[in-house]
Amino acid sequence: MDKTANRQGRRIVLTKMLADNPGQLFSLGHFCTLFGVAKSTLSEDFEAVRQALAAFGLGRLETVAGAAGGVRLVPVKTDAATHDLLAGLAEKLATPDRIIPGGFLYMSDILFSPRLMAQVGEVFLTSFAAAAPDHIMTVETKGIPLAFATARAFNLPLVTVRRGSRVTEGTAVSINYVTGSSRRIQTMSLPKRAVPAGARVLIIDDFMKAGGTARGLMDLALEVGATVAGIGVLVATAEPAAKLVDSFLPLLILREVDEHNKKTDIRPAL
Amino acid sequence: MDKTANRQGRRIVLTKMLADNPGQLFSLGHFCTLFGVAKSTLSEDFEAVRQALAAFGLGRLETVAGAAGGVRLVPVKTDAATHDLLAGLAEKLATPDRIIPGGFLYMSDILFSPRLMAQVGEVFLTSFAAAAPDHIMTVETKGIPLAFATARAFNLPLVTVRRGSRVTEGTAVSINYVTGSSRRIQTMSLPKRAVPAGARVLIIDDFMKAGGTARGLMDLALEVGATVAGIGVLVATAEPAAKLVDSFLPLLILREVDEHNKKTDIRPAL
Numbered sequence: 176m177d178k179t180a181n182r183q184g185r186r187i188v189l190t191k192m193l194a195d196n197p198g199q200l201f202s203l204g205h206f207c208t209l210f211g212v213a214k215s216t217l218s219e220d221f222e223a224v225r226q227a228l229a230a231f232g233l234g235r236l237e238t239v240a241g242a243a244g245g246v247r248l249v250p251v252k253t254d255a256a257t258h259d260l261l262a263g264l265a266e267k268l269a270t271p272d273r274i275i276p277g278g279f280l281y282m283s284d285i286l287f288s289p290r291l292m293a294q295v296g297e298v299f300l301t302s303f304a305a306a307a308p309d310h311i312m313t314v315e316t317k318g319i320p321l322a323f324a325t326a327r328a329f330n331l332p333l334v335t336v337r338r339g340s341r342v343t344e345g346t347a348v349s350i351n352y353v354t355g356s357s358r359r360i361q362t363m364s365l366p367k368r369a370v371p372a373g374a375r376v377l378i379i380d381d382f383m384k385a386g387g388t389a390r391g392l393m394d395l396a397l398e399v400g401a402t403v404a405g406i407g408v409l410v411a412t413a414e415p416a417a418k419l420v421d422s423f424l425p426l427l428i429l430r431e432v433d434e435h436n437k438k439t440d441i442r443p444a445l
Numbered sequence: 446m447d448k449t450a451n452r453q454g455r456r457i458v459l460t461k462m463l464a465d466n467p468g469q470l471f472s473l474g475h476f477c478t479l480f481g482v483a484k485s486t487l488s489e490d491f492e493a494v495r496q497a498l499a500a501f502g503l504g505r506l507e508t509v510a511g512a513a514g515g516v517r518l519v520p521v522k523t524d525a526a527t528h529d530l531l532a533g534l535a536e537k538l539a540t541p542d543r544i545i546p547g548g549f550l551y552m553s554d555i556l557f558s559p560r561l562m563a564q565v566g567e568v569f570l571t572s573f574a575a576a577a578p579d580h581i582m583t584v585e586t587k588g589i590p591l592a593f594a595t596a597r598a599f600n601l602p603l604v605t606v607r608r609g610s611r612v613t614e615g616t617a618v619s620i621n622y623v624t625g626s627s628r629r630i631q632t633m634s635l636p637k638r639a640v641p642a643g644a645r646v647l648i649i650d651d652f653m654k655a656g657g658t659a660r661g662l663m664d665l666a667l668e669v670g671a672t673v674a675g676i677g678v679l680v681a682t683a684e685p686a687a688k689l690v691d692s693f694l695p696l697l698i699l700r701e702v703d704e705h706n707k708k709t710d711i712r713p714a715l
Contacts, residue, residue, distance in 0.1 A: 184497035194464035227454035233461045275615040289597035315586040320593045327559035345545040
């Protein structure tokens with residue numbers, strides 16, 4: 176393996192490494208050793224990468240000064256890209272063949288699409304970066320890929336709350352909660368070691384109707400001594416308008432699923 | 446937004462787009478329009494990207510000829526990188542604080558780590574590329590991030606089998622299966638529309654003991670008219686040596702969890 180690289184090659188390799196590890200801080204020394212070049216040379220490389228990515232809306236290269244400093248690529252999405260993404264998702268979700276008896280929408284193919292969820296994760300990063308979470312939290316099952324992609328964009332650990340409680344994860348904290356729409360009592364639990372006290376969690380889920388699940392996740396976070404930095408959901412229903420949580424960010428609003436006429440009204444919220 | 450880019454800028458942008466969309470075929474025309482340059486110029490750019498990434502073991506740039514052709518970045522991992530990754534995982538998993546009463550290992554933090562799972566996904570891509578799957582399949586819950594990362598590396602849809610059956614996913618195919626170790630009968634189900642007949646599925650899971658779950662997933666795949674292109678698991682136990690599936694690829698072998706002496710013997714299998 177030929178590890179010498181000219182300027183062209185270096186910038187390609189730098190870009191690939193930064194893109195593969197969004198949010199991760201690389202020390203300049205790391206790259207100096209890798210390429211055998213001086214810091215001043217690398218600084219020019221980073222400036223070129225920063226400008227090229229910024230010009231095409233492909234993320235923000237941040238420089239952190241000081242001994243513990245370095246560079247990281249924060250994969251923020253532009254407003255235009257966010258708008259295109261959400262308009263495309265709304266269109267996909269509105270096709271008549273997604274309506275399932277009972278007025279549900281089939282969303283699993285979208286929720287398990289790596290390419291789409293990677294992009295939605297970057298939208299949540301862009302929206303919640305200022306809230307400075309240190310953990311992403313979700314509940315099984317369908318929200319996991321979305322929350323995982325969000326955690327990847329933030330470079331943060333993901334914590335997955337289980338329904339019921341499982342023996343293979345050690346001591347767990349459980350709470351009962353009432354699902355907002357069907358009024359059933361359910362249990363969910365969190366391995367105690369997954370979230371340290373004082374953590375700031377960002378709650379991410381795929382769908383919100385009355386908000387009972389999100390409320391339960393909030394309560395569980397508070398129970399382990401964490402604070403809630405925000406709540407983001409991919410789709411929220413317009414009704415009921417009053418949810419069980421006060422503040423949350425939906426990306427799409429589902430206004431109606433008309434099973435009889437096979438029409439779905441779903442719109443971008445950003 | 447300034448969309449004109451010199452050669453340097455172009456190669457940075459190309460690398461970022463290819464890295465963000467592993468396995469996705471981009472037509473040359475797409476980039477010609479984006480940058481306003483001729484195909485011959487782009488071909489030189491791709492050759493530079495290909496060489497730089499190959500020199501640093503960061504994936505293989507493939508050119509597909511013909512009218513429907515283009516370029517794609519296949520994020521294959523080198524043997525050396527795979528070895529380092531698995532040795533690191535084995536070391537992490539062997540720490541005494543992971544042993545949970547009952548002889549279980551706490552693995553959730555690793556299974557939900559975006560950075561680690563992205564790399565494990567690339568190992569499965571490298572191992573199973575020749576099997577040419579067209580869907581990745583897993584079962585909820587803890588294997589989802591790993592299977593999702595594998596699906597991302599392959600640029601394939603992920604299909605998640607549910608335990609029990611859920612109303613919000615339409616017509617489902619269910620099977621009963623016997624868990625190999627505890628001999629309990631369980632149900633799992635798959636939305637009928639998630640896997641077309643004739644599909645080639647690669648089954649990915651986090652853990653295998655007797656292989657009952659993998660056997661159930663295989664049977665479910667066959668039930669919907671799919672064929673099984675392979676089975677990959679992150680950790681398989683050494684005992685029982687005879688599993689309920691004939692052929693599978695484990696990345697780590699768990700030989701013993703000695704609860705009394707707080708010692709875990711786990712080793713890379715590749």
